[in-house]
Amino acid sequence: MTALLELEGVHAGYGPTSVLHGVSLTVPEGGAVSLLGANGAGKTTTLRAITGGVHWSGDIRFGGRSLRRMHTEDIVSRGIAHVPEGRGICTELTVDENLRLGAHMRRDGAELRKDYDRVFAYFPVLKERRHLSASTLSGGEQQMLALARALLMKPRLMLLDEPSLGLAPMVVRAIFEIIRTINRESKVAVLLVEQSARIALDLSSHAYVLEVGRVAVEGDSDELKGNESVRRSYLGY
Amino acid sequence: MSSVLRQRIRNAPPRYALVAIVVLLLAGLPTVISSFLTSEWAQALILAIAIMGLNILVGYSGQLSLGHGAFMALGAYISAILAHKYKMDYLVTIPIAGVLTGGIGFLFGIPALRLSALYLALATFALAVVTPSLIKRPKEWTGGPQGLLLVQPDPPQPAKDAFAAITGTAMTTDQWIYYITLFCALLLFWLAWNLLRFRPGRAMRAIRDGEVAAAASGINVAGYKTLAFGISAFYAGIAGSLFGLATGFISPDTFPVSLSIQLLVGVVVGGLASIPGPLLGAIFAYFLPIESNQWVPSQSWIPSQIASTVEKAGPAVSYGVILIVIMIFARNGIVGLVESGYRMLQRRLRGAGDRETGQMPSGPQTV
Amino acid sequence: MQEFLQLVVSGLAAGGIFASLALALVLIYNAMGLVNFAQGEMAMFATFIAYALISRGMSFWIAFPVTLVLAFGGGIAIQRIVIRPVERAPVLTLVIITLGLATLVNGVAGFLFGYVPRPFESPFSSDTVGVLGVFISYRDLGVIGVSGVVLLLVYLLLQHTTVGLTMRAAAHHPEASRLLGVHVSWMLALGWGLAAAVGAVSGIMVAPVLLLEPNMMQAIIIYAFAAAVLGGIESPLGAVVGGLIVGVTVNLAGVYVPFVGGDLQLAVGLAIIVAVLIIRPNGLFGRASVRRV
Numbered sequence: 001m002t003a004l005l006e007l008e009g010v011h012a013g014y015g016p017t018s019v020l021h022g023v024s025l026t027v028p029e030g031g032a033v034s035l036l037g038a039n040g041a042g043k044t045t046t047l048r049a050i051t052g053g054v055h056w057s058g059d060i061r062f063g064g065r066s067l068r069r070m071h072t073e074d075i076v077s078r079g080i081a082h083v084p085e086g087r088g089i090c091t092e093l094t095v096d097e098n099l100r101l102g103a104h105m106r107r108d109g110a111e112l113r114k115d116y117d118r119v120f121a122y123f124p125v126l127k128e129r130r131h132l133s134a135s136t137l138s139g140g141e142q143q144m145l146a147l148a149r150a151l152l153m154k155p156r157l158m159l160l161d162e163p164s165l166g167l168a169p170m171v172v173r174a175i176f177e178i179i180r181t182i183n184r185e186s187k188v189a190v191l192l193v194e195q196s197a198r199i200a201l202d203l204s205s206h207a208y209v210l211e212v213g214r215v216a217v218e219g220d221s222d223e224l225k226g227n228e229s230v231r232r233s234y235l236g237y
Numbered sequence: 238m239s240s241v242l243r244q245r246i247r248n249a250p251p252r253y254a255l256v257a258i259v260v261l262l263l264a265g266l267p268t269v270i271s272s273f274l275t276s277e278w279a280q281a282l283i284l285a286i287a288i289m290g291l292n293i294l295v296g297y298s299g300q301l302s303l304g305h306g307a308f309m310a311l312g313a314y315i316s317a318i319l320a321h322k323y324k325m326d327y328l329v330t331i332p333i334a335g336v337l338t339g340g341i342g343f344l345f346g347i348p349a350l351r352l353s354a355l356y357l358a359l360a361t362f363a364l365a366v367v368t369p370s371l372i373k374r375p376k377e378w379t380g381g382p383q384g385l386l387l388v389q390p391d392p393p394q395p396a397k398d399a400f401a402a403i404t405g406t407a408m409t410t411d412q413w414i415y416y417i418t419l420f421c422a423l424l425l426f427w428l429a430w431n432l433l434r435f436r437p438g439r440a441m442r443a444i445r446d447g448e449v450a451a452a453a454s455g456i457n458v459a460g461y462k463t464l465a466f467g468i469s470a471f472y473a474g475i476a477g478s479l480f481g482l483a484t485g486f487i488s489p490d491t492f493p494v495s496l497s498i499q500l501l502v503g504v505v506v507g508g509l510a511s512i513p514g515p516l517l518g519a520i521f522a523y524f525l526p527i528e529s530n531q532w533v534p535s536q537s538w539i540p541s542q543i544a545s546t547v548e549k550a551g552p553a554v555s556y557g558v559i560l561i562v563i564m565i566f567a568r569n570g571i572v573g574l575v576e577s578g579y580r581m582l583q584r585r586l587r588g589a590g591d592r593e594t595g596q597m598p599s600g601p602q603t604v
Numbered sequence: 605m606q607e608f609l610q611l612v613v614s615g616l617a618a619g620g621i622f623a624s625l626a627l628a629l630v631l632i633y634n635a636m637g638l639v640n641f642a643q644g645e646m647a648m649f650a651t652f653i654a655y656a657l658i659s660r661g662m663s664f665w666i667a668f669p670v671t672l673v674l675a676f677g678g679g680i681a682i683q684r685i686v687i688r689p690v691e692r693a694p695v696l697t698l699v700i701i702t703l704g705l706a707t708l709v710n711g712v713a714g715f716l717f718g719y720v721p722r723p724f725e726s727p728f729s730s731d732t733v734g735v736l737g738v739f740i741s742y743r744d745l746g747v748i749g750v751s752g753v754v755l756l757l758v759y760l761l762l763q764h765t766t767v768g769l770t771m772r773a774a775a776h777h778p779e780a781s782r783l784l785g786v787h788v789s790w791m792l793a794l795g796w797g798l799a800a801a802v803g804a805v806s807g808i809m810v811a812p813v814l815l816l817e818p819n820m821m822q823a824i825i826i827y828a829f830a831a832a833v834l835g836g837i838e839s840p841l842g843a844v845v846g847g848l849i850v851g852v853t854v855n856l857a858g859v860y861v862p863f864v865g866g867d868l869q870l871a872v873g874l875a876i877i878v879a880v881l882i883i884r885p886n887g888l889f890g891r892a893s894v895r896r897v
Contacts, residue, residue, distance in 0.1 A: 051783060072782040081783075088780030090773050101773050104766050105785045153784065301696050303641075303703065348882050356881050358699045359639055359833070360874075363826050367874045370867055494822065498707055505700060543718075550715035557708025564701045565689050 004029045004157055004189050005050070005062050005080075012042075012049040012056035019045040021213040022058065027157060030187040032180075034200035034221065036234070037210035043193040044085055046210070047159045050191075051075050051082045063156070077105055081150035082159040089142045091135035095126055098134050102149030112152070118186075119148040122178050140171035147175070151182060157189045158182070164196055176203055197234075201225050209234045259516075263419055267412045268404045276483060277527065279415040282422045283479045285519030288503035289429050289512075290472025295501075296510035297433060298465035299445030301354055304361030306496035307368040308470045312338040312477030313487045317385045318378055327390060327482055328417070334478035335471045342470020346463035365497040369489035384488025387481050389414065418479050425472060430512050432468070441465055442510065495553075499523075502556050505563050508570025517571050526552035609738040611855050617744035618827075619851020620751030621806045625821075625828035626835065626843035627758060628803035633837050634775045635795035636691070638698045642705035644825030646682070646800050647807030648818060649709050650675040652717050654808050655724060655816055664727040668808060672801045679800025683793040691789070713818040726812035747809050754805045755844055758798070762840065771795060823870050827854065830876040836890020845888065850876060 005027040012020040019042045027033045035043050049056040052072040060067045067075055076082060081102075090098055099119070106112045120127040123144040129137065137145060143163055150158055160179065164172040180203055183190050194200035201207055201221040209217040209230070217230055224230050263282075267275040291305045315337050316330040349357050372379050379385065392400070392413035400408040432438060440461050443451040452458045481487045499522050507518025529551040534544050567574050625647060632640045640646075650671050657667035686705060690697055728746035732739040762768035773781040774791035782788050806828070807821060814820050831850045835842020850873065857864045857872045864872060880887060 053779075053782075073785050073787045076783055077785045084780065084783060088777065088783060090777045090780060092776045093769070093773065097769055097773075100766065100769055101781070101784050101786070104770055149784070295696070299696070301699060348878075351885070352881055355637075355639055355695055355699065356833075356885065358641075358696075359829055360877055360881055362641065362703075363829055363874045363877050366822060366826050367870050370870055374868060495707075498703065501700065501703065546715060546718050549719060550711045550713075553707050553711025554715060555711075557704045557706070557711055560704025560707065561686055561701050564693075564697050564704065565686075568697065 002029050003027070003061075004031070005191065006060070007046070007050070008059040008061075010046070010049055010056050010058035010060060012045055012054050014054065019213050020049065020056070023210070023213070023215055025208050025215065025218070027189050027191050028206075029156075030183070030189050031206065032183045032190045032192065032204040034192045034194055034197075034204035034207045035210060036194060036197045036200060036207060037216075038234075039195070040212075041210040042213040043210055044161055045213075047082060047084075047161055047191070047193055050159060051080060076153070079154070079156035080159060081153045081155035081157070083146045083150050083161060083163065085161040085165070087142050087146040089134050089137075089145055091133070093134055094131055095134050095137065095145060096130045098145055098149050099126070099152055102152035106152070106154060111154075115152055115154065119151055122151075122181070123148050140167050140175070143167060143171075143175055144178075147178065147182075151186075151188075155188055157191065159191050159193075161193045162195060163192070164194065164199060172199065179203060197231075198225075260423065264416075267415050268406075272409045272411045275409075275415045276411040277523075279411070279418045279483045280480070281520050281523040282415075282418045283476045283483060284499070284503060284523045285516045286422050286425050286479070287473045287476035288500055288507065288515040288519050288522070289426060290469040290476070291500050292504045292507070292509065292511070292515050293429060293433070293441075293472070294465050294469035295504055296508075296514075297438060297441040297445060298462055299354070299441075300349065300462060300465065301358040302361040302466075302469070303358050303497050303501065304364035304368070305469070305473050305500045306492045306494070307361075307364050308338055308342055308473035309477035309480065309496065310368055310372060310487075310492035311341065311470075312474030313481040313491070314372065314379055314385075314477075315474070316478035317387055317481050317487055320387060321385055322378070327387065331421070331475060331478045331482070335475040338474025338477070339467045339471030342473070343463055343467030345470065346466025349466060350459050350462055362494075362497075365494045368492055368494075372489040372492070380488070382489060384486060384491070385481075387485050387487070389482065389485045414483050418483065421475060421479060425475065426512065426516070429472075433512065437461065437464070445510075498556060502560060505560055506570050508572035509568070511570070511572040514570055514572045521571075522556075525555060529555070606738055607859075608856075610740070611859055612852055613738065613740050614744050615852035615855030616848055617747040617851070618855060619831075619848035620748050621810045621824065621847075622827045622831045622850050623844045623847025624751050624754060624806035624809070625803050625824060626831035626847045627755060627840055628799040628806070629828060629832045630835075630837060630840050630843045631758075631795050631799040631802065633832070634840075635771070635792045636687075636698075636775075638695060638702065639829075639832075639837070640799065641699065641702040641825075642682075642709055643799065643803050644807075644821030644828065645706045645709040645713070645818075646675070646679065647803035647824075648816075648821045649713050650678070650800070650804035651724070651807035651811045651816055651820070652713055654804075655717075655722065655811070658725070664725070668727075671808065672804055675804035676797040676801040679797040680793045682800070683796035687792075687796065688789065691792070710818050717818070719817060721815035721817040724811035724816045743812070750809060751805065754802060758802060759840065761798075767794070771798075823873075826870060826873045826877075827851070830873040830880075833877050833880045834887055836887030838891070839887070839889035842887055842889035 003026045007023055007025045009022045009024055010020055011018060011022055023042065023046055025033070025035070035046060037043055045054060048054045050060055050067070052067065052070055052075050062078060062080060090101065093101070103112055125141055126145060126148055129141070134142065134145060163175055163179065167175070176199055179190060182188050192200055192204060201224060204221045207219065207221045207224050208215050211234065217224070217234060266278060270278070287305060287309055291302065294300050294302055312334040315334040316327060319325045319330040319333060320327045352360065373381050389410050390413065391410060392408045396413060397408050400412070440451070440456045443454070443456055444458050444461055448458050503515060503518035503522040506521050507514025507516070530548045533539055533548045533551065539547055563570060625643060628643050629640060632638060653674055654667050654671040657670060658664060682705065686701065690701060726743055728743045730741055730743055732741045762772060770781065770786045771791045771794055774786050774788040775795070778788045806824065810824055811820065827850050831846035832843050834849060835844070835846030853876070854869050854872050858866055858869045
């Protein structure tokens with residue numbers, strides 16, 4: 001498998017405070033990778049560095065090309081869909097308008113219609129609520145909307161920042177099931193940031209554990225799951 | 238006793254010497270310039286008073302008023318009406334105008350508390366635009382569009398004598414008015430300095446930098462904000478009153494919107510939240526249009542048919558450019574520039590260069 | 605009664621003019637949380653451009669759209685050159701900059717075109733037509749019609765096109781929009797362009813009534829402020845409704861309230877602004893804003 005996304009010794013921070021101290025990681029084409037670690041370890045900052053939301057040094061390559069000095073808008077138009085922490089739903093707009101926003105760069109009408117059908121098959125509730133304001137959706141539904149909107153960008157890679165945040169366990173399970181389907185069926189690579197390691201490791205094939213801005217452990221998801229000491233010291237379950 | 242004084246003077250920070258020099262220069266100015274120029278400098282000082290007031294409001298309490306010309310108008314008309322209708326001595330009306338305008342400004346500050354900075358700017362701007370037509374209405378008091386003519390006072394005998402003794406020339410009315418103005422300006426700048434370096438100034442700055450945090454640390458946010466409005470209006474009222482004295486005539490057209498803009502230019506050019514700033518800003522904002530009016534006709538390359546247009550448009554264009562450029566490149570005005578230049582010089586002398594920050598590329602900042 | 609109705613109709617015509625300028629204000633407010641104090645002066649400048657085109661022999665109905673296109677470009681240029689460097693500055697800074705812009709544009713107009721008021725030919729005849737016993741001038745009808753069409757076009761653009769959608773998204777959720785590939789800064793520029801064009805409509809419509817000179821919009825901008833505030837400063841619909849209400853109110857007050865008369869109509873605008881801000885700061889259609897700490 002070839003590498004789709006590569007981070008090499010990435011340092012990043014906010015103003016004078018640096019958060020990442022040389023993070024290197026790889027997401028293969030169509031792969032599913034999780035990025036774990038405690039609060040403040042730099043998981044969200046890693047994702048924000050990838051889409052240009054924070055200043056960084058080192059190198060980040062996507063599809064073999066460096067993302068250095070690129071603007072967020074241009075990075076995402078190369079095929080990275082970033083579902084940020086808190087989902088980034090435009091609550092002033094309707095559900096449908098949010099979806100259209102995801103698709104606004106697409107020029108392939110027929111393909112797009114198919115993608116809409118697929119998205120509504122994944123999330124029937126969104127079709128029902130199409131014309132309602134996005135602010136009327138529940139938390140789970142907003143997460144679904146964020147995923148659906150990201151899918152309509154026709155990404156090669158999805159960056160998911162804590163999709164389980166604040167959701168009931170039942171809803172979390174349903175959403176992760178769909179993320180798995182998206183990853184397998186549509187060959188969309190996934191880089192998943194999660195606090196709850198267990199569900200993340202179930203989904204991903206490879207995982208990195210961040211500790212204060214550095215990769216502390218990396219390995220096969222199953223291996224990490226099986227490794228008692230890693231589980232105890234880093235994953236906390 | 239005098240050695241103690243000498244000791245004190247020797248130990249005073251260098252800026253005190255600077256202040257003393259400026260005061261002496263301003264006091265000596267009328268003896269070396271023409272009577273006409275003296276009158277112009279008096280008006281510049283008046284503008285400085287109003288700008289100091291606006292600076293207290295904008296620079297310290299963070300409330301933007303674009304309608305301070307209206308408070309000047311109020312002060313001017315209070316004095317003029319008291320002097321005109323009730324035959325009061327004009328000098329007595331000056332503090333009355335200040336206090337009344339300040340009181341009204343204080344009351345004005347109460348509803349202003351409820352407005353966001355943006356809405357306050359909007360409402361005060363509207364006030365500035367409407368002011369001339371509001372003045373015209375009560376004709377029997379304000380003289381309507383014709384305005385009011387004021388009698389300028391002759392210098393009193395003691396002042397005449399003192400002036401003659403020092404300079405050997407007779408004091409003119411313009412010079413007398415200049416000294417009244419200078420006295421008021423010095424008094425009010427001294428007051429502002431005292432007000433702002435102690436508790437009220439700190440409280441207001443804290444409010445400007447974050448109301449919630451200020452309130453959390455026990456500062457009476459509403460109280461200080463309305464107080465700032467009141468003080469600021471007091472300054473504008475005095476300035477307006479003095480303005481009537483200096484020009485001898487006021488009318489609705491004395492207080493157009495552009496006066497409020499001129500005040501804002503003065504605050505911005507001098508530097509927000511600075512004490513010497515308003516003086517520099519006032520000199521700049523006052524003399525720019527006057528100088529341009531004198532400069533333009535003297536330039537032979539400007540065709541005479543359009544010279545009057547250029548004279549009229551010049552100040553507006555330059556005010557506009559100045560507001561924009563300063564706000565983009567030097568938000569702390571002249572004083573800020575001088576200070577940062579001074580600091581840079583100090584750093585250079587110490588040999589510590591600015592540490593180069595590492596390569597930090599990539600798109601828009603989000604923090 | 606007849607007089608009353610006539611005043612209402614001419615008030616609506618004035619209201620259409622105020623509404624256009626108010627809508628321009630709302631567009632920029634929505635894009636960056638800022639009241640553009642230069643909006644009126646930009647409209648005045650565009651009107652001078654229309655005047656220059658017409659006086660060189662162009663017909664009104666060609667000069668009108670050409671001016672709007674030029675105003676659109678001018679608005680974008682202003683945003684790129686003046687506003688963009690300070691996009692993230694505090695609102696106080698931005699307000700002072702737009703005020704500087706207003707002064708600058710006013711001065712430049714004075715420099716280029718002079719301060720002598722010029723008559724601006726209305727494209728509509730001053731004849732009247734009787735409708736149900738009320739005589740309405742074609743001029744008023746024309747102004748109402750043109751403003752109506754422009755406002756409708758803006759509505760369609762914002763609500764039913766992809767560009768409009770991305771503009772709205774960029775205005776309300778810049779961060780999220782950027783992650784969806786929206787060029788937020790350009791959307792702000794488009795907002796400025798659109799606002800400049802819509803504002804230009806108000807200038808061109810009001811010039812035949814007022815005579816064209818650099819200070820022409822000084823009163824109109826106050827009425828537009830009143831309209832925008834009354835409607836709720838973030839609501840395009842509110843700007844339109846607010847504009848019409850202000851237009852009719854001011855017109856009626858000038859005739860029926862003896863104290864107001866002709867010379868204090870502007871004070872009615874100020875009174876509306878102050879009253880709304882104190883009693884109902886969110887206006888008629890504005891959402892209650894949440895103050896974030």
